[in-house]
Amino acid sequence: MSQKEPTLFDSYRELYRPYVNAVNNRLAKYQLYTSQWVVLRLIRVKGPFTQAEIAKETRVEKPSVTRITQKLIDLGYVETKQGEDKREKYVRLTVLGEEVYEQLQKELTDFLKDLTEGISEEDLKTARNVLNQILQNVLRG
Amino acid sequence: MSQKEPTLFDSYRELYRPYVNAVNNRLAKYQLYTSQWVVLRLIRVKGPFTQAEIAKETRVEKPSVTRITQKLIDLGYVETKQGEDKREKYVRLTVLGEEVYEQLQKELTDFLKDLTEGISEEDLKTARNVLNQILQNVLRG
DNA sequence: AAAATATAGTTACCCTAACTAACTAATATA
DNA sequence: TATATTAGTTAGTTAGGGTAACTATATTTT
Numbered sequence: 473m474s475q476k477e478p479t480l481f482d483s484y485r486e487l488y489r490p491y492v493n494a495v496n497n498r499l500a501k502y503q504l505y506t507s508q509w510v511v512l513r514l515i516r517v518k519g520p521f522t523q524a525e526i527a528k529e530t531r532v533e534k535p536s537v538t539r540i541t542q543k544l545i546d547l548g549y550v551e552t553k554q555g556e557d558k559r560e561k562y563v564r565l566t567v568l569g570e571e572v573y574e575q576l577q578k579e580l581t582d583f584l585k586d587l588t589e590g591i592s593e594e595d596l597k598t599a600r601n602v603l604n605q606i607l608q609n610v611l612r613g
Numbered sequence: 614m615s616q617k618e619p620t621l622f623d624s625y626r627e628l629y630r631p632y633v634n635a636v637n638n639r640l641a642k643y644q645l646y647t648s649q650w651v652v653l654r655l656i657r658v659k660g661p662f663t664q665a666e667i668a669k670e671t672r673v674e675k676p677s678v679t680r681i682t683q684k685l686i687d688l689g690y691v692e693t694k695q696g697e698d699k700r701e702k703y704v705r706l707t708v709l710g711e712e713v714y715e716q717l718q719k720e721l722t723d724f725l726k727d728l729t730e731g732i733s734e735e736d737l738k739t740a741r742n743v744l745n746q747i748l749q750n751v752l753r754g
Numbered sequence: 755a756a757a758a759t760a761t762a763g764t765t766a767c768c769c770t771a772a773c774t775a776a777c778t779a780a781t782a783t784a
Numbered sequence: 785t786a787t788a789t790t791a792g793t794t795a796g797t798t799a800g801g802g803t804a805a806c807t808a809t810a811t812t813t814t
Contacts, residue, residue, distance in 0.1 A: 480737050481632075481725055483744040485651070488629065489672065489801080490751045491622075496770095507771060510626070524791055531630065536772060538793060559780050559791040584622055587750045595739050596621050602732055602740035603624040609728045610631045630772080637799090648800060665762055677801060679764060700762040700809050 480602070491587075498583055502572050503547055509576070511540050512549060512565070516573050520564040522555060544569070621743070632728075639724055643713050644688055650717070652681050653690060653706070657714050661705040663696060685710070 478486075492506055499509055514529055515521050521529065527537045541563055544550040549569035552561040565573060588596055619627075636647055645653070655670055656662050662670065668678045682704055685691040690710035693702040706714060729737060 478741075479725065480729070480741040480744070483741045483748070484625075484628075484632075485647070486672075487625075487744050487748045487751070490748060491625075494751050494754055505770065506626070522791075527791095531627075532771085533773065534792065535774085535794080539771085542793095555791095557781070557791080561792070584620065586754075587747050588621070589750055591743055591746050595743050598736050599740040599743035600619075600621040600624045602736050603621070603628050605732050606728050607624070607628045607631065609730055610628070610635050613635070646799065663762075668762095673800090674802065675763065676765080676803085680800085696762095698762080698810070702763070 494583075494587075495580070498579055499576065502576060504572075504576075507536075508540050508543055511537070511563075512544060512569065512573060513577075515550065515563050516565055516570075520562045522560040522562055523552075524560070526563065549573075635724075635728075636721070639720055640717065643717060645713075645717075648677075649681050649684055652678070652704075653685060653710065653714060654718075656691065656704050657706055657711075661703045663701040663703055665701070667704065690714075 495506055495509075499505060504512070510530060511526060514526065518529070523534065523537045523541055526541070527534050530537070541550065541552070541561075544563075545552070548566060549572055550563050551566050552563050554560070555562050633647055636650075640646060640650055651671060652667060655667065659670070664675065664678045664682060667682070668675050671678070682691065682693070682702075685704075686693070689707060690713055691704050692707050693704050695701070696703050
């Protein structure tokens, strides 16, 4: 009775650091960290977005987006353009950013494929749905 | 083709902050954060452990364990005892720590139950197995 | 037994990744 | 036109981790 079975949440948390560190190792080649990669990928796949939109999509505050965007600009991966509304800054990939995205997307896809070795497509889908449902439950608080 | 389907890893990462923040909100009543709760729970459920053993179990470095343990001592939730080997410090719960553990364990169990509302036991188990398998794959990486 | 090596824990300092508060500039509303 | 809101920035804080270098004790080698 004192040895409780680990729950989904235990497994979830146990995986976090090893997973993020492993991804960061792959990103280091391009001087990126996961938080920056998440934004680069977001604006590439669903963008362009203003910084306010990025904040909303990624559920982080505006100052965090400023910092991430600034880092991506310093690296030459994105550029900003003033919007119609002069307060807004649209963020979009540069040519270099596109190249880096394409390359990393490939490398990470391969890596993540390795991480799911031995797991059926069906189980992966179930796991994804479970995490999505939990996210909905967390957000409705 | 440019709108990629979100993968398990996207869902995994998207959940992290909202989930941890929600747990931390519950822990705040006892002035705890998740990192400290993880250690408190570990030594209560599987302990007592030396700090080196805690480091190994939780896969963090020794200085992190020192910090976490010190915080738990300051809160009066744990105490240390010199081992046979005089370099070692065994960490164990105080009476207060036991009370806090019991209370929080209940509260968090209820909370986590809410988070899995609408998800079958079977799917939860599948999700857990998937995350465990990914962890193994990351670690052998 | 003495010297060299390894281990447990601490200290000092670093980093990422977030946060809030307070601000400026521009836009929208009363 | 005055007021309120919104986009983005700056400054300062926090959680949660890391490495390097250290002390004290144990272990291993010679």
